[in-house]
Amino acid sequence: MKISILCFDLAGNAAGRAFLLARLLEPLGTVEVVGPCYGDGVWEPVASERVPWRALPGRRLPRLAASLPAMLRLADGDLLYACKPRLTSAGIGYLKRIGSRTPLLLDIDDWEVGFFLRSGFWGTIGRAVNLGNPTGLPWTWLMERLHRTADAITVASRFLERRFGGTLIPHARDTDAWRPGADDPAESRRRLGVDKGRVVMFLGTARSYKGIQDLCEAMERLGRPQVTLALVGTDPTSAAGRALADRYPGIRLVGRVPFAEVPRYLAAADIVVVPQRDTSDTRGQTPAKLFDAMALARPIVSTRVSMIPEILDGCGCLVTPGDVGALAGAIGYLLDHPEEAAALGQKARARCVADYSFTAARRRLFPLVERVMAGR
Numbered sequence: 001m002k003i004s005i006l007c008f009d010l011a012g013n014a015a016g017r018a019f020l021l022a023r024l025l026e027p028l029g030t031v032e033v034v035g036p037c038y039g040d041g042v043w044e045p046v047a048s049e050r051v052p053w054r055a056l057p058g059r060r061l062p063r064l065a066a067s068l069p070a071m072l073r074l075a076d077g078d079l080l081y082a083c084k085p086r087l088t089s090a091g092i093g094y095l096k097r098i099g100s101r102t103p104l105l106l107d108i109d110d111w112e113v114g115f116f117l118r119s120g121f122w123g124t125i126g127r128a129v130n131l132g133n134p135t136g137l138p139w140t141w142l143m144e145r146l147h148r149t150a151d152a153i154t155v156a157s158r159f160l161e162r163r164f165g166g167t168l169i170p171h172a173r174d175t176d177a178w179r180p181g182a183d184d185p186a187e188s189r190r191r192l193g194v195d196k197g198r199v200v201m202f203l204g205t206a207r208s209y210k211g212i213q214d215l216c217e218a219m220e221r222l223g224r225p226q227v228t229l230a231l232v233g234t235d236p237t238s239a240a241g242r243a244l245a246d247r248y249p250g251i252r253l254v255g256r257v258p259f260a261e262v263p264r265y266l267a268a269a270d271i272v273v274v275p276q277r278d279t280s281d282t283r284g285q286t287p288a289k290l291f292d293a294m295a296l297a298r299p300i301v302s303t304r305v306s307m308i309p310e311i312l313d314g315c316g317c318l319v320t321p322g323d324v325g326a327l328a329g330a331i332g333y334l335l336d337h338p339e340e341a342a343a344l345g346q347k348a349r350a351r352c353v354a355d356y357s358f359t360a361a362r363r364r365l366f367p368l369v370e371r372v373m374a375g376r
Helices: 015-030 064-073 090-100 120-128 138-143 158-164 183-191 210-222 237-246 259-266 288-295 322-336 338-353 358-374
Strands: 001-006 030-037 054-057 079-083 104-108 152-155 198-203 227-232 250-253 269-274 298-303 318-320
Touching: 001 015, 001 090, 001 318, 001 322, 015 030, 015 079, 015 358, 030 064, 054 064, 064 318, 079 090, 090 104, 090 138, 090 358, 104 358, 138 158, 152 158, 183 259, 198 210, 198 237, 198 259, 198 288, 198 322, 198 358, 210 237, 210 322, 237 259, 259 288, 269 288, 269 322, 288 298, 288 338, 298 322, 298 338, 318 322
Parallel strands: 001 030, 001 079, 030 054, 079 104, 104 152, 198 227, 198 269, 227 250, 269 298, 298 318
Antiparallel strands: none
């Protein structure tokens, strides 16, 4: 069996979930990620992954219409699995299903329309009339409305499960390959330029809804110069990176790193912080980097947003989103109680193996694929 994973933009971070699903489905046959590329190449963190992919140059409407025949030809699997209800992923799947009756799964890992709501009334109105952008609000709203066109749906969080139904498939990690202690913490710290002291780490892209400002302010309020804050995934040459470095001179900034290199950086972390804010962007999200830290038994501080309290129940520290004082207090507590922090990390690892490993995800995903293929 061949499975085509439809990604709406291989140059963006949507490729992360697409490549994850491809890895999960590898035991079932040939798996390939296909779709447009609205950039210079595949998203850097997954570019070195051993997952086959094919791409076409991304286009805006109306030129996109001329690319539709080629995009439909790319989707040549016996099963189509569209990542996100977007025009250039789910839309291609809907069209292909109408024309060929190819079985179609739809994966929803974010509330896509929610990303537009933070723009306020006039911002949302402005995006609503932007029909030339295939990832804009009108087309995204339509793709969400058509979600029941798919034969089955998978979702990445409880919020999305309530909103769209489907089978819950949270982000997962290969806990057989990612093992605590496989990388030397001292070498990892040298990689960050940290010779001594403790390291608090954020892993991911520095976007406002991810609470980066809250974390930086919490570390400033904590007032421990011997503790280094490392932001891995934030380009120090970008406007956001330069602004953070100017405002908080002691932080370490590391640009995007290949997914395979993530454990080498996390080995340096005494604490990993995932300070999500409570916004329309985050209510449907489950931060993928949470599972990176869990797989490697890192102590975690996060916020009570979306599904995070369920995931970290009994194996992490939780604070109210946006509460800088509480965030600083939780970080300080784990720094002052390293044995308790280590125990939380081990519990997080055990939870990841039991519920968020490749094995756990496949237990839920494979029967769904079998049912969809049996009904073709």
